[in-house]
Amino acid sequence: VAIPLRELFKDYFLIGAAVTPQQTDLGTAHGQALKTHYASLTAENVMKPDALQRVKGQFTWDNADRIVQFAKNNNMKVRGHTLTWHSQSPDWMFYDENGDLHTPEVAMKQLEEHITTVVSRYKGDVYAWDVVNEAMFDWDPNGQIIYREDSPWYKIMGPAYIDSAFVYARRADPDAKLFYNDYNSIFSWKRNKIYDLVKRLKDNGIPIDGIGLQGHWSVNTTESDLRTTLNLFRELGVELHITELDIPVYASNDEPGSTEYNSTFSFRQKVAYSMIFNVLLDYSDIITNVTFWGIGDDHTWLDKPGRKAFPFLLDEELKPKPVYFEVQKLV
Numbered sequence: 001v002a003i004p005l006r007e008l009f010k011d012y013f014l015i016g017a018a019v020t021p022q023q024t025d026l027g028t029a030h031g032q033a034l035k036t037h038y039a040s041l042t043a044e045n046v047m048k049p050d051a052l053q054r055v056k057g058q059f060t061w062d063n064a065d066r067i068v069q070f071a072k073n074n075n076m077k078v079r080g081h082t083l084t085w086h087s088q089s090p091d092w093m094f095y096d097e098n099g100d101l102h103t104p105e106v107a108m109k110q111l112e113e114h115i116t117t118v119v120s121r122y123k124g125d126v127y128a129w130d131v132v133n134e135a136m137f138d139w140d141p142n143g144q145i146i147y148r149e150d151s152p153w154y155k156i157m158g159p160a161y162i163d164s165a166f167v168y169a170r171r172a173d174p175d176a177k178l179f180y181n182d183y184n185s186i187f188s189w190k191r192n193k194i195y196d197l198v199k200r201l202k203d204n205g206i207p208i209d210g211i212g213l214q215g216h217w218s219v220n221t222t223e224s225d226l227r228t229t230l231n232l233f234r235e236l237g238v239e240l241h242i243t244e245l246d247i248p249v250y251a252s253n254d255e256p257g258s259t260e261y262n263s264t265f266s267f268r269q270k271v272a273y274s275m276i277f278n279v280l281l282d283y284s285d286i287i288t289n290v291t292f293w294g295i296g297d298d299h300t301w302l303d304k305p306g307r308k309a310f311p312f313l314l315d316e317e318l319k320p321k322p323v324y325f326e327v328q329k330l331v
């Protein structure tokens with residue numbers, strides 16, 4: 001018999017899910033699954049800059065409020081995602097009416113207003129924020145390119161926006177935990193850049209509490225990449241959150257897509273998820289939240305026509321899959 005995930009992991013870390021506002025309704029299967037299994041919620045999209053402040057100075061709170069209220073009613077925490085990002089942010093944050101990039105002064109002021117308004121609104125309700133998302137350059141084995149240079153934030157002012165974003169967030173809610181969040185963070189070419197960034201921020205007295213590792217991992221993810229990264233980040237003395245966990249069933253992009261979950265997929269996921277949770281449990285002194293990037297296999301950003309990803313422990317009907325019971329055995 002399945003033990004609810006939030007029970008299963010209660011002595012180790014908060015277990016969470018990314019949600020749409022529509023899913024946070026106890027009258028639906030999604031709402032019920034959330035209440036049963038998850039102790040932490042993240043808005044999949046509706047707390048991003050383009051959702052909260054599509055028009056300069058006009059904030060839209062309804063969708064985000066709905067998620068926060070549901071979490072409060074059902075004894076869950078909320079991770080805020082995300083305050084500063086190059087993507088899903090309104091053009092006016094970066095460009096003037098002629099299409100030219102803002103001056104650093106204008107952009108910085110707008111960033112301060114956005115962060116201050118959003119973090120203040122959810123003061124005490126959002127316990128941790130992804131303050132800056134995906135600021136490091138992704139693929140660069142020689143380590144020459146440090147920051148994501150195609151980010152308009154970077155184009156306007158270099159990395160200064162990263163430092164400032166954390167300062168603004170701390171000022172608006174001194175009790176919220178502040179995170180730097182990124183993907184591919186377990187690979188050698190990126191983990192060292194993230195390490196250096198967080199080290200620099202800490203050395204300069206910038207308020208940062210943790211690193212979010214987007215867990216968009218795969219059935220090829222290796223135990224050594226995970227452990228090496230967790231050991232490295234441990235040296236920084238920060239908390240770690242696994243923020244966007246999903247493991248699609250395919251071993252490569254070339255593999256033909258399917259819309260049926262088969263025994264090969266199931267086997268691979270059992271192996272991958274067992275290895276991953278075994279490692280995460282070993283590091284539960286520094287890992288304080290593990291959040292799936294969805295609830296069950298019916299809704300995931302990874303699905304494409306004719307190619308379903310089936311990336312979670314719950315199936316399309318939000319029932320535990322065989323891989324769920326493999327993970328349960330580890331605890």
Ligand code: XIL
Nearest residue numbers: 044045081133183214244293300301
């Ligand atoms: C994704 C959402 O899941 C999609 O619905 C949306 O269309 C695009 O963004 N890294 C992140 C998340 O930090 O915000 C992204 O979420 C997935 C990658």
